[in-house]
Amino acid sequence: MTEQNRPQAETIEAEIRIGSESVRLSARISNDPVHLHEMLPLFQHLTNKVVEIGIKEAEAKGMRISCRSGCGACCSQLVPISEAEGIALSDLIGAMPTAGQTEIRARFSRNMAALRQAGLLENLDRAVLDNDRERLRAIGIDYFKLNMPCPFLENQSCSIHPYRPLSCREFLVASDPLHCARSDPERVESVVLPKRISPIVYTMSHQKKQPGKGFLPLTQLLTREPSLREGQPSPEPAVDLLKRFLEKLAG
Numbered sequence: 001m002t003e004q005n006r007p008q009a010e011t012i013e014a015e016i017r018i019g020s021e022s023v024r025l026s027a028r029i030s031n032d033p034v035h036l037h038e039m040l041p042l043f044q045h046l047t048n049k050v051v052e053i054g055i056k057e058a059e060a061k062g063m064r065i066s067c068r069s070g071c072g073a074c075c076s077q078l079v080p081i082s083e084a085e086g087i088a089l090s091d092l093i094g095a096m097p098t099a100g101q102t103e104i105r106a107r108f109s110r111n112m113a114a115l116r117q118a119g120l121l122e123n124l125d126r127a128v129l130d131n132d133r134e135r136l137r138a139i140g141i142d143y144f145k146l147n148m149p150c151p152f153l154e155n156q157s158c159s160i161h162p163y164r165p166l167s168c169r170e171f172l173v174a175s176d177p178l179h180c181a182r183s184d185p186e187r188v189e190s191v192v193l194p195k196r197i198s199p200i201v202y203t204m205s206h207q208k209k210q211p212g213k214g215f216l217p218l219t220q221l222l223t224r225e226p227s228l229r230e231g232q233p234s235p236e237p238a239v240d241l242l243k244r245f246l247e248k249l250a251g
């Protein structure tokens, strides 16, 4: 089918196996070209569904999920976000009222200054560039010791909850929140989800001109923003992006 002959929208139907459940996806999707970050509401919705199934499965095994609203015990960790989420979150900050925006930007700057001062920045950049999981885990522990709450954390709650990163949604524990608060990896009992959407979105949003593998630490969001926007790939029909995503999800 040539580009001119494509219908304005297509109905995409898919049956997705997620752990013990089959999830039916039926969506009328436009063929208009979009950037990947414009597809994030769909990826967030699917992530919520995966988490819902993951919780059911964990509870069936006798685990009790301890994550609760108002518990920000894990929100001082090194959080990875996709490049697509980097653009969407920068837009979100840019749309905030001036006072709130100034405060959030100042918190990001403070966190970056602390990271630099602790001598972690260069190592972190290298580990992200190489996608070196072992080093990222080790840096994650040092990062946590700096005690830098996420700039979006307000009164122990996520101030951008509906728009929070996929990796924040996917992090669930069945252990005492104290172990998250002390970043005690040996005692944190994470819930293993039947699928993870975030790595698919990292791969899909990887910009060829960007270093790394399509993700960046949330804390570096504002310093990386100009290059993320500059290197953004051309928009593609939303249907094509969704089909690519579903292939990767099934794979």
Ligand code: SF4
Pocket (backbone or CB within 6 Å): 072, 074, 075, 076, 079, 150, 151, 152, 153, 154, 157, 158, 159, 160, 161, 164, 165, 168
């Ligand atoms: S974005 Fe929200 S949920 Fe994620 S670390 Fe920050 S405050 Fe916590």
